Amino acid sequence: MSGKTIIEMLNYDKNDKRHRFARRAIIAAASLVVFVLLWWNLSLLLANPAIPTPQKTWSALTYLFAHGDSVSGVTMWSHISISLRRFVYGLLLAMAVAVPLGLFLGYSETLREFTMPTLEILRPIAPIAWAPIFIFTTGYVWGPILVVFVGIFFPMLTNTMFGVKKIDPNWIDAAKTMGATRVQVFTKVMFPAAVPYVMNGLRVGMGIGWMCIVASELYASFGGGIGFFVSIMAQMGYWDYVFAGIAVIAVLGLLTITVSDYVHKFIVRRMGME
Amino acid sequence: MKLNWNLKMWAVVAALIVVLAATGTVLANKEVEKQSISIVARVNNDGSGIFVRGDVNVDDLVTIDGGVVTYHPDGWRDMLFMSPGPSSIQHMILMDIVKKKVGLGFVQNGVPYTEPSVRWTQVAPGQMKDMMAKSKDDNLIHGGIAWEPHFANIVASGAKKVISSSQYWEDHPCCVVAVNKKYMDTHGEQVKRFLAAYVKSAIKVGDILETGIGDEYEGLIDLVVRVGAPKEGTLDRNAAKVAMANTTYTYELSNLSDELTKVAETYKGLGLFSDETLTDAGFDGVQDFIEYLIKDGPLSEVVVNDGSGPRAKTPAELSLSDNSYRVDVAYLAADTHQIALHYGIEKGYFQEYGIYVNLMGPYAAGGDVMGALLSEHANIGLVGSPPALLQSINALR
Known part of the structure; x- marks a missing residue:
């Protein structure tokens, strides 16, 4: 001792x-x-059926993971998998568009000035407001994915632009002095320097994106998902299942934010930009 | 030496836990009345149907000989059908046909499945025609099930009829007039007035349809085209006439108890509820619960049969005062099953009985109407009997 x-x-x-x-x-x-x-x-x-007790919610949760519900015919795992798949597609699409665009807009002042009025009009619109339009124009498969895309796109774009604008001009001058081409300046200086900001945009965007996927599935979805599950169970009055779905949404949202926080911290630390 | 913890804070937390556990235990043992509804009249029987795209061969799905329907599982396999939503009677009918009569699984579209199955997806009936046309090229949606006038309208636009719901179950119950139980207990007079006006309207609609010609008939069809179209000009006038002919308008509660028992047994067979929910709530079983739901007292008070057939008693016969009352009535979107409600409003029948109908909605599906009733957002609702039954059972859980 x-x-x-x-x-x-x-x-x-x-x-x-x-x-x-x-x-x-x-x-x-x-x-x-x-x-x-x-x-x-x-x-x-x-004493309202729409607010079940924690015990009923827990029983519903364990039952749904083990057996599923008789309406959709699948377990909660399938709904999670469907929502996650949509979320990942929306995330990848947003990254593929927002990061290069953000780099260009951060780099070129003229381009930035040209596009900002349009982007500033579109940015404040809540992503879910686009859901009926996306679903009708692109169908029930791509509609919810595009809602996630919009949710993640703007935080990533603005953060990437901000990251490029924050680069010390001396770094770019030094690279040019050492004979770097414009492409090399872009790929070897600007992109790596903007990565922590991109990751910050990703962190913020993932939180919003998760809310978007559930909201768009609540609105309408072609093929399940947790938001859709919650919506149909509410229609039929299975309130303990609704609460179980909400609990799953909360846990998945928490996990998404925790993972993106961890990735953000890891990259910032690795790049010595704490 | 003392502990350096914030003992005051922990004492408060411990006290809070003890108090909450104690109050919870007391509340758990307290008897509370659950929210419920009462069914006071029928609205219609039949009036729905299953359709497929024009390029699908109906004979691959069903053959009908002398009124007997034979289902062919191979034709149904992997098809994707639109449904107004799992809380609707149409969904229950399709689910029952696929699982029990065709013998296949019934799964939500988009989720993986291994057993031979038919897939479903939720689409508002008003959008089914467009959705089916839109997905024709990629062969995504094969058909659907919808209430009238959408069924007749979709068939008129080039889709093919598979079966009408009356071929699945002749004279099956459909919409009913449901009243929030608390409202029923405290506003009996308003319910009686509403019901009298509704019965007058339903009888008149039935009479007009029986005649099938004349100004009153054409006027009714005008109303059907207005009420039944999700947007102006989208409902074919001839389809509206077919839709009206496919639906039986009534108010009578006779046999409803037996028919709802059959619906309940179907739901039970599909795994949507168990007897335990009813017995835990103090009911002997399905029949006992349905008798608790159906209240025929108000209807028998307002209907009289004086030789020339049943009719609604006049305000004078009911000894109604000159007072007038507002009643919040939830209804379904573009659903001509509920045309007697709209006809009665248009003709001033409800005003005649001192009722101002404040329409709540339109709601997309019966489950939403039930939500409005159980949350006391609406006093009265016109709703499919299956969602009325299932949500009432689920409210006991």
Whole structure:
């Protein structure tokens, strides 16, 4: 034994990593217990079928993952897979368009001045407002993907542009002095320097994109997805299933943001740009 | 030596947990009345149908001989049908046909499946014609099931009829007049007035359709074209006439209990609810619950049969005061099953009985109308009997 008393061992030491972790874990657990108890009380107090108790929601959740529902005929895993697939397609499309465009707009002031009025008109429009138009013009397969695309596109574009504008002009001058071509300046200086900003745009965009996919599936979807699942279950009054779907949306949203945060931090650290 | 934790904060958290656990336990043992509805009249029987694209051979799906329908599973396999949504009676009919009569699986489009199946996707009936035409080149959507007038209108536009819903189940129940139960208990007079006006309108619509000619008939068809079209000019006038002929308009509750029991058994067979939900809520079973839902008292008070056939009692016969009341009525979009409601409003029948009908909606599907009723957003709703039944059962969960 190190000779510490029990009270000494239980005392919180903010310089100790294990103590910090334990503190966070205990506070999080207490917070969740209070949240679940509040939910339980509210559900019983309102006695409204649309607000099921935590126990019913948990039973529904475990049942849906194991057996699925009789309406769609598939398990929750399938709905998650469908929504994730749409999300990834929208994300890849947004990256493919927003990053090169952001680099160009950040690099060329004239091009930026020319396109900004249009982009500023389009940017404030909520992505879900496009859902009926995208779904009708491109169909039920591409419609929700394009809604995600719009959600991720603008944060990525503005962050990439900002990243390019923030580059120290001396870096570009130095590269040119050393004989770098315009393409090399673009690929060897500007793009790497803008990456942390691109990642920040990605981090913000992924949060918005996840909300977009669920919202567009709630509106209409050709082939399931969690938003669609929530919508049809609400139509039929399976409120415990609706809450289970909402819980899945919350967890997936949290995971998406955690992963993008981690990737962002990792790249920023690797590039020495903390 | 003292602990350096924030003990006051932890004491508050612990107290909060104890209090919430205690109040939750008390509330869990308290008897509460669940939200529910009462079915006070029927609206229509039949009036839906299954169709396929013009290039699909109907004989590959069904053959009909002397009224007997034979289903051919190979023709149905992997087809994609549009449905107004899982809460609709049309969805239940299609699901029952595919699973029980055709013998295939019934899966949502877009999800992987291994067993031989028919796929479905949700499309509002008003958009089905356009969606089917749009997807013709890529062979995506093969057909659908819709309520009238969309079924007749889609068939008139070049699609082929597979079967009408009456060929699946003759005189099957469809829409009903449902009332929020709390409203029913506290606003009996308003329900009675509304019902009297509705019965008058339904009888008149039935009489006009029986005649089938004349100014009143053409006037009714004008109304059908206006109400039944998702946008102006999209409903063919002849299709509107066919749609009206395919639907039986009524108000009577006779046999509804048995018919809803059959609907409930179908739902149970499809795995959409279990007896446990009903028994846990204190009902003996399906029949007991349906008897709780159907309330024939108000209807029997407002209908009289004085030799020349049944009719709605006049305001004087009902001894109604001169008061007038607003009633919030939820209805379905572009659904001519509910034409008697619109006819009664147009002809001033509801005003005659001191009722101002405040139309809520239109709602896209029966599940949404039920949502409006159970949340007390609407007092009365015209809704398909299957969603009325299923949502009422689910409200007990």
